[in-house]
Amino acid sequence: MDKRNLGKWSSISLAFIGFVLVLAGVVMVLSMLAVTVDRETRLREQEQVAHGVAGWIEETQARIVGQTNWDDALLNLGVKFDAVWAQTNVGQFLHDMGGLEQAYVLDAADQPIYGMAAGADVAPRIFAGMASEAAPLIAAVRQGEARRAPIIARPPFAVMLSKPIQASAISRVGGTPSVISATLVQPDFGTVLLPGRAPIVITVESLNADFMTEFGRRFLLSGLSSTPVATAAAPGEASYLLRGNGAAIGRLSWRQQTPGRQLLDQALPPVLALLALLMAATGFLYMRARRGAQALVASESRSSFMAFHDHLTGLPNRALFQDRLSVALRSLQRGGEPIGVFLIDLDRFKQVNDCYGHGAGDALIIEVASRLQGLLRANDTICRLGGDEFAILCMSVSPKGLATLAERIITTLRDPIELDFGRMFVGASAGVTVIVDGRADGGEALRQADLAMYSAKDAGGSCYRFFEPEMDLALKTRQGLEADLREALANDGLTMVYQPQVDARGHTSGVEALVRWDHHLRGAVAPTCFVAIAEEGGLIEALGAFTFRRAFADSLRWPNLRVAVNVSAIQLRSTGFLPLIRQILKETGADSRRIELEITEGVLLNDDFATHQTLRTLREMGFTIALDDFGTGYSSLSYLRKYPVDKVKIDRSFITSLGNDREAEAVVGAIVKLARALSLDVIAEGVETEVQLAGLRRAGCRDVQGYIYSRPMAADDVDGFVSGMVASAA
Ligand code: C2E
Ligand code: CA
Ligand code: CA
Numbered sequence: 001m002d003k004r005n006l007g008k009w010s011s012i013s014l015a016f017i018g019f020v021l022v023l024a025g026v027v028m029v030l031s032m033l034a035v036t037v038d039r040e041t042r043l044r045e046q047e048q049v050a051h052g053v054a055g056w057i058e059e060t061q062a063r064i065v066g067q068t069n070w071d072d073a074l075l076n077l078g079v080k081f082d083a084v085w086a087q088t089n090v091g092q093f094l095h096d097m098g099g100l101e102q103a104y105v106l107d108a109a110d111q112p113i114y115g116m117a118a119g120a121d122v123a124p125r126i127f128a129g130m131a132s133e134a135a136p137l138i139a140a141v142r143q144g145e146a147r148r149a150p151i152i153a154r155p156p157f158a159v160m161l162s163k164p165i166q167a168s169a170i171s172r173v174g175g176t177p178s179v180i181s182a183t184l185v186q187p188d189f190g191t192v193l194l195p196g197r198a199p200i201v202i203t204v205e206s207l208n209a210d211f212m213t214e215f216g217r218r219f220l221l222s223g224l225s226s227t228p229v230a231t232a233a234a235p236g237e238a239s240y241l242l243r244g245n246g247a248a249i250g251r252l253s254w255r256q257q258t259p260g261r262q263l264l265d266q267a268l269p270p271v272l273a274l275l276a277l278l279m280a281a282t283g284f285l286y287m288r289a290r291r292g293a294q295a296l297v298a299s300e301s302r303s304s305f306m307a308f309h310d311h312l313t314g315l316p317n318r319a320l321f322q323d324r325l326s327v328a329l330r331s332l333q334r335g336g337e338p339i340g341v342f343l344i345d346l347d348r349f350k351q352v353n354d355c356y357g358h359g360a361g362d363a364l365i366i367e368v369a370s371r372l373q374g375l376l377r378a379n380d381t382i383c384r385l386g387g388d389e390f391a392i393l394c395m396s397v398s399p400k401g402l403a404t405l406a407e408r409i410i411t412t413l414r415d416p417i418e419l420d421f422g423r424m425f426v427g428a429s430a431g432v433t434v435i436v437d438g439r440a441d442g443g444e445a446l447r448q449a450d451l452a453m454y455s456a457k458d459a460g461g462s463c464y465r466f467f468e469p470e471m472d473l474a475l476k477t478r479q480g481l482e483a484d485l486r487e488a489l490a491n492d493g494l495t496m497v498y499q500p501q502v503d504a505r506g507h508t509s510g511v512e513a514l515v516r517w518d519h520h521l522r523g524a525v526a527p528t529c530f531v532a533i534a535e536e537g538g539l540i541e542a543l544g545a546f547t548f549r550r551a552f553a554d555s556l557r558w559p560n561l562r563v564a565v566n567v568s569a570i571q572l573r574s575t576g577f578l579p580l581i582r583q584i585l586k587e588t589g590a591d592s593r594r595i596e597l598e599i600t601e602g603v604l605l606n607d608d609f610a611t612h613q614t615l616r617t618l619r620e621m622g623f624t625i626a627l628d629d630f631g632t633g634y635s636s637l638s639y640l641r642k643y644p645v646d647k648v649k650i651d652r653s654f655i656t657s658l659g660n661d662r663e664a665e666a667v668v669g670a671i672v673k674l675a676r677a678l679s680l681d682v683i684a685e686g687v688e689t690e691v692q693l694a695g696l697r698r699a700g701c702r703d704v705q706g707y708i709y710s711r712p713m714a715a716d717d718v719d720g721f722v723s724g725m726v727a728s729a730a
Helices: 003-068 071-079 083-096 124-147 209-221 259-308 318-333 349-356 358-375 399-416 443-457 469-490 527-536 540-555 569-574 577-588 601-605 608-618 636-644 652-657 661-678 688-701 717-729
Strands: 101-106 111-118 166-173 178-185 201-204 222-225 237-244 247-255 339-346 382-384 389-393 417-419 423-424 429-436 464-466 494-502 510-519 521-523 562-566 595-599 625-631 648-649 681-683 704-705
Touching: 003 083, 003 178, 003 209, 003 237, 003 247, 003 259, 071 083, 071 652, 083 101, 101 124, 101 247, 101 382, 101 608, 111 124, 124 166, 124 178, 124 201, 124 443, 166 237, 166 247, 201 382, 209 222, 247 540, 259 318, 318 339, 318 382, 318 389, 318 443, 339 358, 339 399, 339 443, 358 382, 358 389, 358 399, 358 417, 389 399, 399 429, 399 464, 429 443, 429 688, 443 464, 443 469, 469 510, 469 527, 494 540, 494 562, 494 717, 510 527, 510 717, 521 527, 527 540, 540 562, 540 569, 540 595, 569 601, 569 608, 577 608, 601 608, 601 625, 608 625, 648 661, 652 661, 652 681, 652 688, 661 681, 661 688
Parallel strands: 429 464, 510 562, 562 595, 595 625, 625 648, 648 681, 681 704
Antiparallel strands: 101 111, 101 201, 166 178, 178 201, 222 247, 237 247, 339 389, 339 429, 382 389, 417 423, 494 510, 494 704, 510 521
16 A cells, blocks of 8 residues: 555544444434423423422312312301211211211311321311321411401301402321321301311322322322332432422422433444444454555564665665664764774675575574674674675774674684585685774775775685775786786787697696786786686686687697696686687688596586586587596585596695695595596696605596696797607607
């Protein structure tokens, strides 16, 4: 996912998050609305109940008035007291018809003279139990009676339905909230008149279960009940506080209607479902965007890792190394400790890579990287510069510490490396430089380490060298020599000399062509030196062309001699080699059968088809192939069998030791036997003494080349040497 997509996904996610928030807001508003609606409903219900209770009291009063505003009542309760009448018209009637639980009649002195409870007559004194509750009502009624206009008898009808004088209150009677009413007995038509105070009828209607049922039914309240004042309302319950004579008597509680809640309950599931769906969608999108972001971050960090690390070994690469190096140099400038820079190059990596393929090369590099890492301290930096080149940056070290590390590096890489392909001996050369001067830049540090490393290579490899200022000079000299060599090749500045090869009978069988360069300032430059310069500076083709041309041409001067010509490994591998040889053969008219090409084992290490083919072609063309410096390379035997080789040249290092080293003689003997077994010719080179010659004879080697017979000589001197040898043999 790229950044644009990531942005798109995050804005989608944001939009969804916003949407979800809006939805959550809607749900919240709905809930708040529901709560408000339900609170309003409760208040309305409470108001209804308040009105209902008041209305209930009025109704109760109205039921009593029919029995008290009645001439008969005044007659039978006030003028006289008729107990039977009271029982029938007050007690019985109010219970049965009015649904009242208790009724009492008080005389003019407010003393109870009749009592009824639950439909049966009771002793009037029972009234005493509620006297205190009834007292304010009685007082109010007596006040009303006192304020009443006097009733004057005016027959036939003195009073038409006089206005009732009543007082009621809710009070607690026998533990139950009840409506207590006091009603004055009055005439209706005035057929009976009573001077002075009239009787009072006290009634009690308890708010019992029947009341609850009836009241609830009338006001559509479910679960209506009477509870003590102190009881807290249960959840979902509403209540109304009953008051009488200024005090709380009890509560009416009922299940509150919750239209808001119900609406919410109905609306919420679909809203929540939608919300859940949106949240799931948002979550999904978020996860996707997040994964995308993580992938992006990962790929960015991977690519930044790749930009600064070698993909094969995971080590820092050149860019990161240079970065760390310049940081170290800056800290050195500020007075930090000296730093050490290593450059390490494997000695025989190319051979392994060419011989066993890139898989083996890669495995080798990985193993080398891991071995090197194992030698370092935490604050050292190792990097792979490329190919088989590694660099190490060591912080704050002494030259002694660096030498120890260098020693370890060389030793650990000298040890064989076991790979799936077999056991490899690669070895390495290392260059070390100590930077004490912060003014040096990273490039200079690496250049110094590089020079030191090449100096180690020149010394034969598998060793290390510290950088010395003279190396700079050596490099400059080398660079100067290269330019001079180029010029010498162009201007016929090189010559060929020939060193005779002598057989067992003392006859000269051939000569080896050796190139010479007489430098105008330096004098004779060693061929080992300038051949290497030519190989590295791209001049080997030209140098080879010169030696072949000259040696092939000179070979015509000695019809009875074989002429050996050295072939550089690098040149042999070039595609232009065979055509060049063919052309020079044609040019010079030389006989290929009398020309021997000397190659080194390094050529054979390159176990590729092309080299094999080149050697075959050369032999088909008539050339013979000699293996030069035999014994100095490694695993020589297998090459001898595999390759089209005609002769081995035992290296001078074995010959030097002959006479004072029994082992050298044994080695030479073995080489001779081996060559015989493979039907190869053998020649020893670098023979200087009679002792060496005798040793060679004992070992069975008869052909010899060396100062003992002759140093290399000019072509013109060869004929003289040959005839001299013939003469001495004779
Ligand atoms: P090489 O092919 O092994 O040549 C033999 C070297 O040993 C020659 O050194 C020769 O002068 C030297 N030598 C011969 N007999 C003795 C002896 O008894 N004692 C001692 N100490 N040395 C002896 P030179 O001519 O300096 O050549 C050195 C190397 O340079 C040659 O080793 C060869 O590898 C290379 N070289 C020389 N000429 C050519 C050439 O024309 N083309 C190529 N490609 N390489 C050449
Ligand atoms: Ca040679
Ligand atoms: Ca040699």
